[in-house]
Amino acid sequence: MHSLFEFWEWLKRLARHPVPPGTDWRYVLGSATLVAFLVQVVTGTVLATVYVPSTADAYHSLEVITNGGGLGRILRGMHYFGAGAMMILIGAHISRVFLTGSYKHPREMNWFTGAILFLLTLIMAFTGQLMRWDQDGIWSSVIAAEQAARTPGIGRWLAHVILGGATVGGPTLSRAFATHVFFIPGLIIVGVVFHIALLLKNGISERTSLGAPRESADYIPWYRELLEKRGRPFWPFAAWRDAVMAFAVVAAIIALAVVVGPKALGRPPDPTAVDASPRPDWYFMWYFAFLAWIPKATEPYVIVLAPLLFGLVLVALPFVFGHGGRRFRDRPWAIPIIVAAVVIVGFFWQLGERAPWSPDFAAPPLAADVTGAKVFHDRGCEFCHAIGHDGGHYGPDLTTVGRRMDHAQIISRILGGGNGMPGYALKLGDGELAALVSFLESRH
Amino acid sequence: METRRRFLSWLTAGLGAVAAIAASIPAIGFLFEPPPRRPREDWRAVGALDDFRIGETVEARFVDAAAVPWAGQASDVAVWLRRTSATEFVAFSLNCTHLGCPVRWESGAQLFLCPCHGGVYYADGSVAGGPPPRALARYPTRVDGSRVMVRTRALSV
Numbered sequence: 085m086h087s088l089f090e091f092w093e094w095l096k097r098l099a100r101h102p103v104p105p106g107t108d109w110r111y112v113l114g115s116a117t118l119v120a121f122l123v124q125v126v127t128g129t130v131l132a133t134v135y136v137p138s139t140a141d142a143y144h145s146l147e148v149i150t151n152g153g154g155l156g157r158i159l160r161g162m163h164y165f166g167a168g169a170m171m172i173l174i175g176a177h178i179s180r181v182f183l184t185g186s187y188k189h190p191r192e193m194n195w196f197t198g199a200i201l202f203l204l205t206l207i208m209a210f211t212g213q214l215m216r217w218d219q220d221g222i223w224s225s226v227i228a229a230e231q232a233a234r235t236p237g238i239g240r241w242l243a244h245v246i247l248g249g250a251t252v253g254g255p256t257l258s259r260a261f262a263t264h265v266f267f268i269p270g271l272i273i274v275g276v277v278f279h280i281a282l283l284l285k286n287g288i289s290e291r292t293s294l295g296a297p298r299e300s301a302d303y304i305p306w307y308r309e310l311l312e313k314r315g316r317p318f319w320p321f322a323a324w325r326d327a328v329m330a331f332a333v334v335a336a337i338i339a340l341a342v343v344v345g346p347k348a349l350g351r352p353p354d355p356t357a358v359d360a361s362p363r364p365d366w367y368f369m370w371y372f373a374f375l376a377w378i379p380k381a382t383e384p385y386v387i388v389l390a391p392l393l394f395g396l397v398l399v400a401l402p403f404v405f406g407h408g409g410r411r412f413r414d415r416p417w418a419i420p421i422i423v424a425a426v427v428i429v430g431f432f433w434q435l436g437e438r439a440p441w442s443p444d445f446a447a448p449p450l451a452a453d454v455t456g457a458k459v460f461h462d463r464g465c466e467f468c469h470a471i472g473h474d475g476g477h478y479g480p481d482l483t484t485v486g487r488r489m490d491h492a493q494i495i496s497r498i499l500g501g502g503n504g505m506p507g508y509a510l511k512l513g514d515g516e517l518a519a520l521v522s523f524l525e526s527r528h
Numbered sequence: 529m530e531t532r533r534r535f536l537s538w539l540t541a542g543l544g545a546v547a548a549i550a551a552s553i554p555a556i557g558f559l560f561e562p563p564p565r566r567p568r569e570d571w572r573a574v575g576a577l578d579d580f581r582i583g584e585t586v587e588a589r590f591v592d593a594a595a596v597p598w599a600g601q602a603s604d605v606a607v608w609l610r611r612t613s614a615t616e617f618v619a620f621s622l623n624c625t626h627l628g629c630p631v632r633w634e635s636g637a638q639l640f641l642c643p644c645h646g647g648v649y650y651a652d653g654s655v656a657g658g659p660p661p662r663a664l665a666r667y668p669t670r671v672d673g674s675r676v677m678v679r680t681r682a683l684s685v
Contacts (some may be wrong), residue, residue: 139596139598139599139600139601139602139603140599140601140602141598141600223629226627226628226683228626229683229685230623230627230628230683230685231627233685239685241560243683243685244561244562244563245559245560245573250567250568250594251605252596253592253596253599253602253603254596254597254598254599254600255596255683256602287629353600353602354601355601355605355630356587356589356601356604356622357630358608358622358633360630360633361642361643361644362629362643375627375659376646380659380661441646442643442644442646443642445632445641447645462636463636464634464637464639465637467634467641468646478646496657499657504648504658505657506639506656506657507656513583
């Protein structure tokens with residue numbers, strides 16, 4: 085009994101470690117991320133008791149979980165919204181730590197372990213989306229393999245590792261499952277242990293308004309004195325805010341799971357369904373759009389270097405900018421960088437939701453009852469060009485094309501293509517071309 | 529004492545490292561096995577010669593050569609197959625050369641269109657527009673008596 089008592093006392097001492105004065109609501113984002121992760125561990129473990137990680141059965145097992153009555157739908161919903169909560173909270177946590185310069189000396193390794201945890205979370209998000217193993221799931225494995233395959237030298241091997249073979253097949257899902265359920269969660273738990281151990285070792289970063297000394301060497305004695313003189317025990321003076329936040333996060337996840345429910349399963353995982361239109365889950369939508377938007381000439385480099393650079397900058401940040409003041413006046417770029425990140429991701433995210441570059445395969449025949457309008461629809465012009473409300477938006481809107489192009493210009497563009505448009509020289513019969521041109525000329 | 533300390537440090541770290549490496553080699557080797565130089569390939573019948581009309585492009589399906597018994601539909605492969613003459617066929621890969629999404633053949637437009645990022649290919653598989661870096665990959669084909677055969681292949685990356 086004595087040792088049990090000592091263990092309890094040790095835990096209490098740990099919980100009552102001092103935190104600097106002014107530790108407020110800005111400090112709850114890390115613990116909230118951890119809470120969302122714990123929701124994922126619990127719901128994920130329970131889902132794994134029914135989910136079958138085989139390409140033949142995964143989809144059916146998810147159908148049973150989702151539509152079989154009982155709590156399966158809510159559990160899947162919690163896992164889905166828990167993932168979303170984790171992405172949002174980890175993003176907010178990183179932004180806060182970046183804005184307040186809390187990654188600087190002596191907390192470089194706090195940031196480093198956190199950055200690794202963030203990258204691991206991205207792998208979880210990707211493999212989780214894949215494990216739905218509906219049409220989007222199957223194609224996301226192909227898209228990941230194709231991107232990895234662009235890496236010079238080891239590309240083919242990377243693609244082989246991701247797919248578990250030369251092409252999509254049974255091993256593809258098994259690999260994603262083992263990654264999602266064993267490898268990465270194991271690494272995340274190790275990372276969390278180190279992240280928290282470093283938090284206890286270095287203490288939580290104090291508010292910048294307390295005026296810490298700018299010299300790194302003076303900081304640690306100054307911080308120690310701050311805690312001794314003005315520190316307050318974490319439990320319960322800071323912990324209560326974490327508890328309130330944790331409660332809010334769990335309540336929101338459950339409420340969304342009950343009211344909205346999990347992301348619906350897409351169409352069954354048939355790789356021969358040629359009318360598939362793969363889309364990533366929302367947290368990768370901005371990158372999906374980014375890959376469509378970048379200039380073609382830069383693409384071979386961007387596909388490989390962008391993720392590498394992203395990871396490298398994230399991980400290396402405190403080792404390059406680990407010293408100097410933490411206040412905004414010492415770091416004029418801190419706010420613009422975060423604002424730019426939010427604006428850029430937001431821009432690409434809405435672009436991805438609209439995906440104007442995707443052909444409108446379902447465009448209905450035009451209302452105009454002339455041969456040219458029929459040619460415009462039947463020959464596929466309408467996939468990429470809109471007239472009135474109908475048609476795609478990859479190419480220019482042609483509602484009023486007759487105003488800006490003359491007869492010769494229209495003919496030469498149709499036959500020769502250009503600016504990303506295919507040439508139609510060999511595709512149209514004489515009558516068709518004439519009808520199409522006169523139809524387009526009459527668009528005013 | 530110092531020598532002893534150094535010796536024991538090296539011994540401990542060394543033994544630990546050797547044990548860890550020895551245990552990891554089969555695990556890592558199994559997981560990150562390099563792709564075989566010659567992936568398993570096989571000829572697959574996709575239909576009778578008379579089923580295909582010259583000039584028409586249709587979807588043909590077969591099962592991949594390396595299919596595992598629990599694959600279900602995952603090892604099914606589709607290609608766009610076109611009969612170009614009495615005895616000749618071309619089979620285009622479904623996978624857009626940009627990021628691998630499934631391209632659709634649109635016979636009215638005589639184009640392959642990709643739903644993901646708007647890649648466009650002419651009927652011969654060459655790039656007509658959008659982000660794809662190269663033409664659609666092709667699968668080997670042959671006519672075996674009255675059967676049309678397509679040879680399986682790795683995902684073109």
